[in-house]
Amino acid sequence: MSKTYAGRFFEDYAPGQVIEHAVPRTVTAGERALYHALYPARHALYSSDAFAQSCGLPAAPLDDLAAFHVVFGKTVPDISLNAVANLGYAEGRWRASVWPGDTLRAVSEVIGVKQNSNGKSGVVWVRTRGLNQDGVAVLEYVRWVMVRKRDPEAPAPETVIPDLAPAVAADDLVVPPGLDFTGYDVTLAGEPHRWGDYEIGEQIDHVDGVTVEEAEHMMATRLWQNTAKVHFDATLRPDGQRLIYGGHVISLARALSFNGLANAQLIAGLNAGAHANPCFAGDTVRAWSEVLDKAETAAPGVGALRLRLVATKGAPFELKGDDGKYLPDVLLDLDYWVLMPV
Amino acid sequence: MSKTYAGRFFEDYAPGQVIEHAVPRTVTAGERALYHALYPARHALYSSDAFAQSCGLPAAPLDDLAAFHVVFGKTVPDISLNAVANLGYAEGRWRASVWPGDTLRAVSEVIGVKQNSNGKSGVVWVRTRGLNQDGVAVLEYVRWVMVRKRDPEAPAPETVIPDLAPAVAADDLVVPPGLDFTGYDVTLAGEPHRWGDYEIGEQIDHVDGVTVEEAEHMMATRLWQNTAKVHFDATLRPDGQRLIYGGHVISLARALSFNGLANAQLIAGLNAGAHANPCFAGDTVRAWSEVLDKAETAAPGVGALRLRLVATKGAPFELKGDDGKYLPDVLLDLDYWVLMPV
Amino acid sequence: MSKTYAGRFFEDYAPGQVIEHAVPRTVTAGERALYHALYPARHALYSSDAFAQSCGLPAAPLDDLAAFHVVFGKTVPDISLNAVANLGYAEGRWRASVWPGDTLRAVSEVIGVKQNSNGKSGVVWVRTRGLNQDGVAVLEYVRWVMVRKRDPEAPAPETVIPDLAPAVAADDLVVPPGLDFTGYDVTLAGEPHRWGDYEIGEQIDHVDGVTVEEAEHMMATRLWQNTAKVHFDATLRPDGQRLIYGGHVISLARALSFNGLANAQLIAGLNAGAHANPCFAGDTVRAWSEVLDKAETAAPGVGALRLRLVATKGAPFELKGDDGKYLPDVLLDLDYWVLMPV
Incomplete structure (x- = not known):
């Protein structure tokens, strides 16, 4: 039997499945520096420990999108290796800051499936959470992808389409503990x-x-x-x-x-x-x-x-x-x- | 006299010579992040401090090949600047993990020379050790290269061909202290x-x-x-x-x-x-x-x-x-x- | 009104102005690693903590030019976004080492202006200082740039040309505290x-x-x-x-x-x-x-x-x-x- 992983196909997903994604990753000042080399990132809170401290945080966290990319990357082998298209995102929330030295892993739950009328592929919805080394969720989001079927003759599963909010309610946004913009320095920003x-x-x-x-x-x-x-x-x-x-x-x-x-x-x-x-x-x-x-x-x-x-x-x-x-x-x-x- | 270094030529090597290579290098989380940006590296022990700790190590070490490349790089100005070809490796052993903050340097001993029949070049064998800031060998290997002669008229040295093992014996492999795979998590891996x-x-x-x-x-x-x-x-x-x-x-x-x-x-x-x-x-x-x-x-x-x-x-x-x-x-x-x- | 910053034009500068540049930046081992990936940098004092310690420093500082680039980069939006040419540098001194973890920001003082005879642009001289999180100047230099006028009809300012030294006097160079080359190892260097x-x-x-x-x-x-x-x-x-x-x-x-x-x-x-x-x-x-x-x-x-x-x-x-x-x-x-x- 081949030891190489070919990824999951549409018929491998069922609502309620929980997929623990592989290869946890420790992020450091190295990832932060590379983020600044790869993108013209200048938001002061992520560029400067001193600025972040003046806003009530212990130091500059890892860029929110770097955290997103690390978590997203973990899911690719299990969710989108055989994806035809990345269709959408919803209900994404950054729930805790990621600091240099943190180790991130990701877990996804399948929350919806719907076979396409052509019978060759289907849409899979997953809710993914990024967790740090203490098991604290740092990030969660729903995404849905179109995935090929391994066997076009496989029977269609019962359609389950999740009920997703059109937008995250402002009251549900998580503000990092301690964040205080009352002394914010617009000149430095x-x-x-x-x-x-x-x-x-x-x-x-x-x-x-x-x-x-x-x-x-x-x-x-x-x-x-x-x-x-x-x-x-x-x-x-x-x-x-x-x-x-x-x-x-x-x-x-x-x-x-x-x-x-x-x-x-x-x-x-x-x-x-x-x-x-x-x-x-x-x-x-x-x-x-x-x-x-x-x-x-x-x-x-x-x-x-x-x-x-x-x-x-x-x-x-x-x-x-x-x-x-x-x-x-x-x-x-x-x-x-x-x-x-x- | 020119201050620029032109590298060594075949006639500059003799068995028994010890060459202390220049430019020690401190490796950090920055090198680790770059390794992940430059290669699609995913082995969990090097990606995650938490995973490495679950395997009995204090943290994720620097990738073994990153350690190899740093040590190898140190030897280039002295060994292969005038090399025509990199011919082979043997008897390579990783002897100690390299951690962020370690400073590596390299020392090579010439263990063989053989002039080619054309008289224009020869083969040089060296045994190289990478050392950390405490003088502990983290890595050693033999490599041999074909090097040009400066002067084709220079006399051929006595041929010395080292006796190299066809493979490192399994008993001679060094397992990092504390490494324990009895609780290994294949899902995360x-x-x-x-x-x-x-x-x-x-x-x-x-x-x-x-x-x-x-x-x-x-x-x-x-x-x-x-x-x-x-x-x-x-x-x-x-x-x-x-x-x-x-x-x-x-x-x-x-x-x-x-x-x-x-x-x-x-x-x-x-x-x-x-x-x-x-x-x-x-x-x-x-x-x-x-x-x-x-x-x-x-x-x-x-x-x-x-x-x-x-x-x-x-x-x-x-x-x-x-x-x-x-x-x-x-x-x-x-x-x-x-x-x-x- | 547009929220996008279009940069300053020649008529926006006047001698005596002090410009506090935005986006402070914390530099780390990540920046050091990237410096070595982007340039063939091999000077041992910046490559090796152990070598730097053997020269009396607590560790390897960030490359002097990396510090220069970070400080220079801060000034670009305010000084050279509308520059036609970067004309010169003078009176540059590295005054304190920059260490991983330091946060750098930059402040410039306008020290000269001279409108060009064509009336469309002018030369601006600034003295820039890079400061760390303790307000200590790590670097200072004068540079002058040719900058476009926003309005060619704007009146020419009074010409002020700063009196700049042809070279920094050797006595004014700052040697990092503790630097001692009496035990310098040329082999490792x-x-x-x-x-x-x-x-x-x-x-x-x-x-x-x-x-x-x-x-x-x-x-x-x-x-x-x-x-x-x-x-x-x-x-x-x-x-x-x-x-x-x-x-x-x-x-x-x-x-x-x-x-x-x-x-x-x-x-x-x-x-x-x-x-x-x-x-x-x-x-x-x-x-x-x-x-x-x-x-x-x-x-x-x-x-x-x-x-x-x-x-x-x-x-x-x-x-x-x-x-x-x-x-x-x-x-x-x-x-x-x-x-x-x-």
Whole structure:
């Protein structure tokens, strides 16, 4: 029998299954430095221990998206190795900060399955939790993927579609213990714009662009121990290109959004997300944001902002065509909550 | 007199010489993170402090091959700057774990010389030891290289060919103090296959492929402070390509071998190795393994497996042609010992 | 009003202004490892804690140029986002070592302005200080840049040209407390040449060349949080190339200078510097040095050497044409002080 793992197929999933993902990972200052080398990340809370301490935290935590990528990467061999498409995210919450020295692992529960009408594939919903070495959940989110069937003749399972919230309620966002923005230094943070300065419906062009290289996205994706072949093996496509991990585009866009959202320090919730079109080396990625909602929090000086973050190869503020489909230049449409000084 | 160091030539070596290599190097969590960014490394013992602790170690050590590359890199200016070819390895043993914060240096003893019949070059054998800041040997191995003569008219030295073991005896492998696999967690490690599940002669196709970029192999080779010009200077070859450091291919193949050998946690011995053909950017590297031998150890729950690891640009399980020579697609043929749970 | 920061223009600067730059940055062993991956850096004092301790320091500090890049990067959004050219450096001094865990920020004072005769731009001089988390200055230097005017009709300010020293006086160089080269180990350092072995006027060809890739210089420049668009966005130039950050060339040349100047351990002063021609991916960078001056210091066993460091794509020892202009192959002409064992 082959000792090589071929991944799970659609018929291998059933609601209620709990999958403990392999290869726990200790993250350190090394991962933090690499995050800054791979993305133009400048949010001060993650860049500076001293700044984080001035905001009530013991030190600068690992970037929220680095934590997300590590947890996501753990799930790939079990969830998306045979996935045709990464369809969506929902109910994502960052529940505890990740510190250098923490060891992360991931556990997923299957919460929905639905065979496609073509009988060749189906959609699988999982709720994934990232846990640290103490078993504390640092992150949880739902994602759903389209997965091939091993045997097209296998019977369709009973359809179970989970009831997912359209967005995380502001009251459910977790503010890190101790976070206090009452003494927040806008000069050191880089921009004067506070929570009160943003209006629902406001759009921001983040102006800068980054042209992506193969070596960069492969190093990032390897760092997260994401094993999906399409990101690394140039022989899989006739054009010799490697598909860039969608999370790489999320981090690029988030980092670019510093210019206009420098004070959107922490990511607290992930409401929805679509990888609208594939990204390849040579693409120049730009970003724009739209303010979707605002909420207060109980923490001193801390407000929450719900943002749409769009990564694009084209012009800002263009998203979908008359047919309701994403325009070809759009790479990412992300709906998330941030915490910032009021 | 020129202050630039031109390296040693064949006539500069004599059996019994001891060469203390320059530029000691402190390795840290930064090197560990970079190792994970540069190679698809997933062996849990090196990925997770918590997993390593569950196996009786104080924390995750630096990857065995990262330790090898640092030590090897130190030797390059003295041993292989004027080398025509890296001919072989033997009697390699990892003797002590390397931890973040350790400082490594290297010392080599010349143990053999043999001038080639053409009179223009010769073979030099050295036994190299890597030492930590306490003078403890962490690693030792023999390698031999073909080195140019400075002066083709220089007289040939007396031939001394060292008597090298065809393989490290299983009894001579060093198991790190405290290593205990009796409570080993195969779920977290990623695969169920234990030492007892492997049979001598068994072959494993590791399936995945990684296409290599210039930036990646140069960053890796620089990280190991390997100064051989051919890896960095595109003007040295008419085709503008840089020769990829053979050790980069070793690490790629070892990381790819996770898929089928996820529990082959530690590398304990290096029996032999051949860099069969050069590797260049754009090559897609794949790997397959063959089980050569098995042995028990005195450590609780720990078995040893002797493996052939082959890196190739082509199909699995193809190694040599009818002429006994390596096929053109084969990049590496490595013979090594690993430690894994019984 | 747009929330995006467009940077300052010439008319926004006035002598006496103090600009506190944003985004403090904690540097760690991760940055040190990346420095070794991005540049062929081998100076033992920065490579090895044990070597640094043998020289009287508590551990290996962060490379002097890494500290420079972090501080320089902080200034880019305020000083050079709309710069046409980076014209020069003067009066640079490294005043305190930077250790892993330190948090750096930067403050600049405008010390001169001069509108160009074309009325469209002007020269701005700033004195920048890098500060650690205790407010201690770790580094200071003057640089001047040509900056566009927002409004060509804006009136010219009164011209103020600062009085800058042609070189830092040897007596003003800061030797790190405790530095003692009386027990210096030239074998571990890699070369026998001491301060006394160098003569004023001596030229050294550092021999090696490194061909630069887009992914490498972008990762480096991002690591220093330098946000200048020209380094990252391939759509800004018709040829699709990205301009390489001048500091990347400084670090490459300094690292290459190990071969012939291995004992030039610490950088203590920056007297002058010109980025003679732009550098692009695909260029093979080489370096040569010239000894400009020598001085003793009060520290045990420590001498100072003033060096010209030239990075070039061409032959060594060629700098300027008959017209007094830099030859097209010359990338960098740097005038700096180092500390080395007498």
